[in-house]
Amino acid sequence: MFSRRHLTLLTDFGERDGYVGILKGAIAKIEPSLAVTDISHEIPPQDILAARFCLANAYPFFPKETVHIAVVDPGVGTSRRGVAIQLEDGFLIGPDNGIFDGVLRQHQEKILAAVELTEVKYWRTPEPSQTFHARDIFATVGAHVATGVRVDRLGVAIDPKSLTRLSLPDPQWHGQQVSGVIQYCDRFGNLITNIPSDDLAGKSWHVAAASRQIPQGDSYMSAKENDVVAIASRHGWLELGAYQRSAQELLGLTVGDSLTVVLS
The missing domain is CATH 3.40.50.10790 (S-adenosyl-l-methionine hydroxide adenosyltransferase, N-terminal)
Incomplete structure (x- = not known):
């Protein structure tokens, strides 16, 4: 049945x-x-x-x-x-x-x-x-x-x-760098990128975005006061966040804006 x-x-x-x-x-x-x-x-x-x-x-x-x-x-x-x-x-x-x-x-x-x-x-x-x-x-x-x-x-x-597709680009690798975009901003102001966090597993890297160098971190608390950290998020994507602050407000970025991950 x-x-x-x-x-x-x-x-x-x-x-x-x-x-x-x-x-x-x-x-x-x-x-x-x-x-x-x-x-x-x-x-x-x-x-x-x-x-x-x-x-x-x-x-x-x-x-x-x-x-x-x-x-x-x-x-x-x-x-x-x-x-x-x-x-x-x-x-x-x-x-x-x-x-x-x-x-x-x-x-x-x-x-x-x-x-x-x-x-x-x-x-x-x-x-x-x-x-x-x-x-x-x-x-x-x-x-x-x-x-x-x-x-x-x-x-x-x-x-x-x-079937209709949206114009959000896929991440692009160029040597030791991968470029991507912000695909979503949640209610906390965390910026979720379209770069899979698995692609960066076991590597050292930082993010270049909004004319800033954003360090790799393990959690939101890795971010210093009024600063932003890049982490592998619960969504499975690279995410930019801040501790008890809005990364979106701190960086002035929104959906569609670009960023680059630079491998060390």
């Missing part, structure tokens, strides 16, 4: 207006026994890059075949596609606007199927709201997938290579 799949939700809806509860109600109407985990609903409004990072960061920690519904959707009501993507170890459902770019970069070889969501029988209504596709399409499609509906029944197959 088919076992219900776990569901997750990630949005920029916040908790004030009841939108998250509405999504869960739409899911429960399909199958009230489904378990739903909130990854986050505090993504900054319309910030697809932040959603991309948070989803990719959370994805490996969920059981195999988890259904991830992610909706940060400034293009809602336009011609942008809604998609469902099946990977070897999970499902992604939401707008095709780059929100899945982080997961897909890490699991490109694991894509089994991708479809544009055109089969209205799996929507809440055949005439969805122009401003609430999360409720009328994505939540109900996700619930159907969690109850065993195959991805190929949800719409028209699309080439996985056509």
Whole structure:
């Protein structure tokens, strides 16, 4: 007998207006026994890059075949596609606007199927709201997938290579240096880069950023007062942080800004 799949939700809806509860109600109407985990609903409004990072960061920690519904959707009501993507170890459902770019970069070889969501029988209504596709399409499609509906029944197959990717560059090695960018800033002001910390394991190095030389450290407490330290973060990426301060404020850097790691 088919076992219900776990569901997750990630949005920029916040908790004030009841939108998250509405999504869960739409899911429960399909199958009230489904378990739903909130990854986050505090993504900054319309910030697809932040959603991309948070989803990719959370994805490996969920059981195999988890259904991830992610909706940060400034293009809602336009011609942008809604998609469902099946990977070897999970499902992604939401707008095709780059929100899945982080997961897909890490699991490109694991894509089994991708479809544009055109089969209205799996929507809440055949005439969805122009401003609430999360409720009328994505939540109900996700619930159907969690109850065993195959991805190929949800719409028209699309080439996985056509899925929208974001312009965030990959790290580039040049001799004893690797250049990267800030990909996310968390609520503490820590700056998470796109350089995998494993690439620097066992090496001595420092970071050049914002006209400063930032030393390697073991923890936030490695940073001196009003200074910044570079550490291998819990996310698996090189991170710039400060002790009880905001590295973002101290450095004046933001998402997309560049930095260089220099090996000693």
